[in-house]
Amino acid sequence: MSIQPAFLQGLRPTLHISHRGGAALAPENTLEAFRRAVEVFQTDMLELDVHVTQDGEVVVAHDDTLERCTDGTGALARYTLAEIQKLDAGYGFTPDEGRTFPFRGQGIRIPTLREVLRAFPSLRLNVELKPDVPGHEDLFARLLEAEGAVERVCIGSELDAVGERLVARLPRACHFYPRDALASFVITLRNGESPPEDPRFTVLDMPLYFGELRLVDAPFLRECAARGKWVNVWTVDDPGEMRQLLEEGVGGIMTDRPDLLRQRMDATTKPG
Template sequence: MAAFERAAELKYDFIELDIQLSKDGELVVIHDATVNRTTNGTGSIKDMTLADIQALDAGSWFSSSFKGEKIPLLQEVLDRFGGEIGLLIEIKYPDLYPEISETLSTVLTAYVEKGLPRKLLKVQSFNIHEVEKFHQLSPNISTGLLLNHPLDLFQLTSYRHFASFLSINYYSLTNNFIKQAEFYGYDIYSWTIKDQFQFYSMQKIGVHGIISDEPMKHENSHLYAFIRPFIKGQELLRTFFV
């Protein structure tokens, strides 16, 4: 939550975060499938109750300044930031959590019905079937695929009925593919950019969004900024959408 507070303070437009299900069916915001790397505990998220998870210190691994930081519920993030800053939500390890899309759909639908703008919600996953499943449950919330490589024309045609954006490893992106994807109605986001020259390179080939571990300088007023608390460890992930 400290990272999200900082994102709001810096006037970013979206937070990127990962969700998983606790043993008692609660959506918690954490990247790893276990608490081993980023807390003072051990164990798999799926085998721990919410009480077990939130009893852990999830800040000290990063810095003593964040001692006592907790793994938050998705609802806590929505309560604090919903409507103020957008949420790009990644569904993690759906094979471990067969009911995660249903749970996420129920939670987000409730917040939308209470007035949270749908345009401030995006859901993505590496699992194609899970993205399609979530889209069927919540067709009015934008969904996208995380990919290591671009899709072929058959895939672009097949997936467009449930995916509106594609987040792709920047090594694989070309201007030609982006134009093809645009023809089928997709926005293209590139990950993970680490240097300023790569940021400009992605802009040059025409991506609609850039996912980065670093704060990238830009002068285009149409860029939207996104931030993620951590991937590798001590770095923040910041995303910029054109």
Template sequence: MSHTPTVIAHRGNSSVAPQNTLAAFEAAWRSGAGSIELDVQLTADGEVVIIHDDTADATTDGTGAISAMDLSTVRTLDAGSWFSPAYAGQRIPTLAEVVDFLNRRPGIDLLLEIKGSWTAEQVRRVTDPLQAAGLFDRIIGQSFWPETVAALAEVAPTLRRGLLVFGIESVDALLSQCAELGVVTCNPAGPLLVEHPDLVTRLHAAGLRTMVWTLDEPEHWAAAIALGVDAIITDRPDRLLGYLAA
């Protein structure tokens, strides 16, 4: 009997609400997802905001680099209208709003992705508020950037960490990198499961979990479940939950 993977809502329930907004996080919670995946970036004044791209162009009515805008400017942007008029006025969330959301919505966890190469000092801007709120037991911090994962280990050794991977040289090299970084989970792009059919088995043998991304189709879910993944990151958490229930 294959085990039922945790359903992780990619940028919230991003098929029904604008990605990385409080509306999408609320929709993910209502769907019954086990966890929410979201992305953090820093503003020009060093505030943590929730947005995937390093520019405002794709998901707001603004333009330009998030790192070049102060928080006050970022907060004027409309992050909902591009998705649907119903979501006009949705804002790019702050980390404080995410903390508030988690406090109001027990029973859902957070897979927090740090975009880019961050210093230990920058990483603290994320970990300190989460630690102060007592939320570490509900959160995994992850990044594609090994130096950012290492910075997480340095500033918040008790926060669980994950390494995201898009392509790998070999499973051996990946396992040694995971050991070096002290991560609890290694989270591969879907195609890696096809390229390296032994990946999940070997990660599990090394004591690691694996959360695959971003799978939105039933045939991909079936293949991942057959391989024994621990979690599936999806834009369609409601549909995946229905699929798993059936």
């Protein structure tokens, strides 16, 4: 069994994880969303995504284009940080399918990763590096090292090539499985076989369902734990599913509804 990274030491299930800060309640991947998750819903961890600007700054955003969440257009990577931070990152958020846009014009902008690290200096983060651009992993790693944040982030990518470059650059950090390695691990384990040991990755950030098949259950979690692996499930917004996952002892629940998850977790811990 591989040695647990410092990120996981002392953690106990189940973690309240706000997906993009709680994307159903506030503009995703913004300081506004992150502060609400931390201050109002006492989240244990923030899940977020990062890209790199034209001038090499690491910024927090999910999409590689700007249209969905901001009043900008085109590829994020074509803009400098100064240009990016002139955009309205609250522009696209709507709680009612486009009838209202309550965060427009409120001064909300795309934050840098450095800003987020400094705004929440003791909080753990789950961070995905989005683009497959060799060299971006070094910019990302140098920032984490400069901010003294390597031990409080779990990092990775959906893309196996990017995930592997991150492991090579930050071998002592906590890394979540990239897509193909994750699929191999999960399929093998659910087929009752022993998956190949890969000490590079210790966290499974995974969907709850594949089609109609529920991937995570108590036996699956026990098998993962026996192999030293931690399981976070995304993106769970249904209170019934939250309750079942809490009963099963999942490592963490990633949700766009940190309000509902907090209610369910509080109800679960109360006597009776």
